[in-house]
Amino acid sequence: MKRNVYVSAAASVVLMVAGPVAAATAAPGDTARTAPTAVAPLVDVTAEAALAAALENYPGVVESLDREANVWHVDVITKDGKGHAELEVDAASGAVTRRNVDTDQDTNEHKDLLAAKVTAEQAAKAAVAAHPGQVWTVEWDSDDDGRAASWHVEVRGTDGKTWDASVDAATGKVTEQADSDNDSGNDSGNNG
Structure with missing residues (x-):
């Protein structure tokens, strides 16, 4: 008993x-x-909310955002280009943790990002408008291969498939990226 x-x-x-x-x-x-099984509706912090929380904690310009399991990893550059912070945003609570802050950056290293007309937030919205789903990754890409600077945005649709977009940093034009070596059904984080 x-x-x-x-x-x-x-x-x-x-x-x-x-x-x-x-x-x-x-x-x-x-x-x-x-007892009858029930799934608790978890609060799931969206990419947009994670970006806003990160910028509130460390004002500047987002360089990248990536979701890995229950954590958003966000890199932010200060508007003068001298500071860089690696932040983690809890995907359930929205709490922000500073993992690494550097205040001695080379300002020339981020000049393209700081001059971009389209922000990470705008690139995420444009990608979702072109292909409905949830933003999973936003990464700045200013390779020296002759192409214009752009944002790489990964959107996961309600069907579970991943859609990769390139968003022009000057115009906001969205184009689909060719499938890379990334498996579209892969749920693991990218090493990007």
Whole structure:
């Protein structure tokens, strides 16, 4: 009898602390009763909300945003180009943690990013307008290969497929990128 009380008490604590989750209580003998399973609706911080939270914590210009599991990784450059911060935004709570801050950056290294007419936030919105879904990655790309600077945006559609876009940093024009070595169904983070 004490065993049933302890199991029931433990199940109650799990339900109170962790929210509505599946909990099982053991009954005497071989029979077991289980509580109905329910999935707690988690607050999922969107890319747009993660960008806003990061910029509130460390004002500047976003260089990149990438989601890995339950964390958004955001790199921000100060508007004078001298500072750089690596931030993490919790995808459930929106809490921002500074992982690395450097205030001695070469200002020439980020001059293209700072001069871009289209921000990371605008590039994310443009990509979702072209292909509905959830933004998963936004990365600045100013390669020296003769191409214009652009944003690489990864959008995950409701069908689970990944769509890669290139957003022109001057015009905001969205074009689909050719499929790279990235598997469109891959849920692991990119090393980018």
